[in-house]
Amino acid sequence: MIVDVKGLKTHFFTHRGTVKAVDGVDFELRQGECLCLVGESGCGKTVTALSVLRLFDSPPGKIVGGQIRYNDLDLARCPIKQLRQIRGKDIAIVFQEAQSALNPVLTIGDQITEQIKVHLPLNNEQSRDRAKTLLSDMGIPTPETVMHYYPHQLSGGMKQRVLIAMSLSCDPKILIADEPTTAVDVTIKAQILDIFRELKTKRQMSTIFITHDLAVVSEIGDRAVVMYGGKDVETAPVSELIGNPKHPYTEGLIDCLPDMSKSGDRLASIPGTTPNPLELPEGCSFHPRCSKAMGICSHVEPSKTKISDGHFVCCHLYT
Amino acid sequence: MKSEMNHNLLQLADLKKYYPVTAGLFSRHVGDIKAVDGVTLDVRESEIVGLVGESGCGKSTLARTIPRLEEPTSGKIIYNGNDIARLNKKELSQIRREIQLIFQDPDASLDPRMTVGDSIEEPLVIHHIGDSRERADRVAQLMEQVGLEAGQAGMYPHEFSGGQKQRVGIARALAMNPRLIIADEPVSALDVSIQAQILNLMMDIREKFGLAYLFIAHDLSVIRHMANRVAIMYLGKIVELADKNDLFDSPLHPYTEALLSAVPSFKPKDKDRILLRGDVPSPLNPPPGCHFHPRCHRVMPICSKVKPKQKEVAEGHLVSCHLYK
Numbered sequence: 343m344i345v346d347v348k349g350l351k352t353h354f355f356t357h358r359g360t361v362k363a364v365d366g367v368d369f370e371l372r373q374g375e376c377l378c379l380v381g382e383s384g385c386g387k388t389v390t391a392l393s394v395l396r397l398f399d400s401p402p403g404k405i406v407g408g409q410i411r412y413n414d415l416d417l418a419r420c421p422i423k424q425l426r427q428i429r430g431k432d433i434a435i436v437f438q439e440a441q442s443a444l445n446p447v448l449t450i451g452d453q454i455t456e457q458i459k460v461h462l463p464l465n466n467e468q469s470r471d472r473a474k475t476l477l478s479d480m481g482i483p484t485p486e487t488v489m490h491y492y493p494h495q496l497s498g499g500m501k502q503r504v505l506i507a508m509s510l511s512c513d514p515k516i517l518i519a520d521e522p523t524t525a526v527d528v529t530i531k532a533q534i535l536d537i538f539r540e541l542k543t544k545r546q547m548s549t550i551f552i553t554h555d556l557a558v559v560s561e562i563g564d565r566a567v568v569m570y571g572g573k574d575v576e577t578a579p580v581s582e583l584i585g586n587p588k589h590p591y592t593e594g595l596i597d598c599l600p601d602m603s604k605s606g607d608r609l610a611s612i613p614g615t616t617p618n619p620l621e622l623p624e625g626c627s628f629h630p631r632c633s634k635a636m637g638i639c640s641h642v643e644p645s646k647t648k649i650s651d652g653h654f655v656c657c658h659l660y661t
Numbered sequence: 662m663k664s665e666m667n668h669n670l671l672q673l674a675d676l677k678k679y680y681p682v683t684a685g686l687f688s689r690h691v692g693d694i695k696a697v698d699g700v701t702l703d704v705r706e707s708e709i710v711g712l713v714g715e716s717g718c719g720k721s722t723l724a725r726t727i728p729r730l731e732e733p734t735s736g737k738i739i740y741n742g743n744d745i746a747r748l749n750k751k752e753l754s755q756i757r758r759e760i761q762l763i764f765q766d767p768d769a770s771l772d773p774r775m776t777v778g779d780s781i782e783e784p785l786v787i788h789h790i791g792d793s794r795e796r797a798d799r800v801a802q803l804m805e806q807v808g809l810e811a812g813q814a815g816m817y818p819h820e821f822s823g824g825q826k827q828r829v830g831i832a833r834a835l836a837m838n839p840r841l842i843i844a845d846e847p848v849s850a851l852d853v854s855i856q857a858q859i860l861n862l863m864m865d866i867r868e869k870f871g872l873a874y875l876f877i878a879h880d881l882s883v884i885r886h887m888a889n890r891v892a893i894m895y896l897g898k899i900v901e902l903a904d905k906n907d908l909f910d911s912p913l914h915p916y917t918e919a920l921l922s923a924v925p926s927f928k929p930k931d932k933d934r935i936l937l938r939g940d941v942p943s944p945l946n947p948p949p950g951c952h953f954h955p956r957c958h959r960v961m962p963i964c965s966k967v968k969p970k971q972k973e974v975a976e977g978h979l980v981s982c983h984l985y986k
Contacts, residue, residue, distance in 0.1 A: 382852040383852055498716070527715040527941075528715070528879060529715060529920065529937045531925070532923035533936060535925065536934075536936060555925065556927075557925040557927060561925045595853060598853055598857035599857075600857075600885065600886035608861055608864070609857040609860055610857065611857035612858075615824055615855060616854075
């Protein structure tokens with residue numbers, strides 16, 4: 343186990359009230375695995391990942407509970423100076439929108455070498471060489487030219503690859519990827535998934551992969567954590583999660599995907615919409631949309647139940 | 662139903678939309694962005710035609726050119742026997758009632774300062790239909806048809822969720838009793854649980870009102886779920902067109918093959934994935950010959966020299982590729 347998150351709570355104190363974006367999430371990341379955080383917009387998956395490096399705006403955001411164990415450190419509490427040593431070097435992050443994650447007025451070369459120079463004892467020339475190697479590892483055909491480009495001269499897929507190259511520049515042990523395949527075309531998505539697969543086999547990279555797409559999860563994930571309303575409602579190995587989902591929300595997510603192999607029938611859908619994080623429903627926050635809701639669901643929060651080894655679910659059906 | 666399906670509602674014949682590129686002090690014409698480059702396609706009565714392609718392939722420009730929100734450069738847009746490309750303003754306005762658009766991003770397509778009721782009513786006002794009381798009744802009826810409550814008409818878009826906003830967009834499209842709806846990526850901005858609700862709604866209203874759809878999406882599983890026939894677009898051209906099952910079960914064009922194999926799925930693939938290299942080339946300077954040849958895994962010497970012609974390989978299965986004689 344390389345990172346151990348227990349009872350993590352990240353709340354945002356806004357003038358309209360407290361947003362409990364992450365409200366008691368447990369997960370562990372094991373060496374060399376790809377752990378997926380899955381859920382719809384507003385479920386807290388991105389804030390969970392940002393919390394690992396405390397990258398959210400503070401104020402209004404604050405980690406109000408729980409711990410994030412990495413080596414001997416608790417990243418939720420350690421001094422910011424120590425955290426800066428870890429950010430980018432031990433734990434790197436690939437942000438969601440490549441367009442806004444890159445600085446539009448710096449060349450690609452400058453942006454990659456900046457991070458290398460902060461963390462590694464290399465001079466200008468060495469760091470540029472390193473940047474070039476990284477870009478060509480990412481399948482960018484002419485790294486020398488791309489180094490002189492500005493972000494607007496690159497396509498979406500190229501920008502995403504530059505971001506991944508950048509995150510790998512200091513040989514991190516852990517990579518956090520926030521929806522790297524969301525805003526790209528299906529052919530580019532396949533290329534990017536391929537890069538992540540290779541990182542796992544060639545570098546034994548441990549990855550936290552955030553996505554809303556269960557098909558992507560089943561392609562690259564080893565284990566997955568399904569999130570809803572700031573909580574981890576189900577955790578299981580991916581094949582177990584897809585083949586034997588326990589939480590009604592997980593079942594719903596799987597059923598409502600149009601299937602490539604059959605067509606024409608009505609899609610199963612989850613009624614209602616994702617809840618407003620300012621006004622989460624009492625009890626189990628999924629109960630107003632749940633087809634299997636019982637009396638208890640609207641006032642008692644379900645606790646974690648073990649289904650089998652490594653398969654946990656938060657639902658009153660199983661307590 | 663069957664006989665109705667055979668009647669062509671919309672026929673596009675060699676439709677082109679070029680955007681001129683100019684340079685220098687005197688705006689010298691230096692080239693064209695061939696966003697839509699000779700598209701021939703028909704949509705039959707109450708049929709759903711799916712249009713698939715990567716970003717930048719011209720599918721949204723095609724959608725906007727059909728009701729002449731963009732002026733076509735050349736070609737024919739025949740709707741119910743009339744060539745839209747030649748109509749005058751008054752005739753065009755009449756035909757635009759019957760062809761409605763649903764846009765991708767309901768945030769951008771709804772005016773944030775108009776109540777949703779006013780947004781739905783707007784097309785009725787523009788086309789001078791009914792008095793204000795009749796229009797209010799119609800708005801209430803439309804809202805109920807798309808699963809909203811009539812009482813919500815006084816609310817503003819920001820008070821709605823993404824799925825509800827898309828329902829408003831659909832209600833507005835239905836206001837004029839259209840026969841053809843062009844839906845440009847209607848669900849790609851929505852969460853999966855909401856996506857299923859909107860797809861079901863679109864199927865329901867199609868059944869109820871006998872609508873035809875030109876359904877644009879980049880998500881092939883959505884297309885497989887919705888469409889009767891599917892057209893695959895690459896750099897302004899339709900490279901393959903076939904019945905849904907033919908296209909998904911026996912794709913002919915290498916690009917279609919690659920697209921299908923790129924879709925992430927729950928089931929492990931029995932074949933190795935065909936990984937396309939590189940990105941879609943610029944439509945300003947497309948590769949010579951077949952536009953797809955630099956990325957093609959079955960490329961031959963002829964492909965870089967000669968543009969492939971569209972061939973009918975099986976009944977209703979058209980493909981533009983040198984592999985098929």
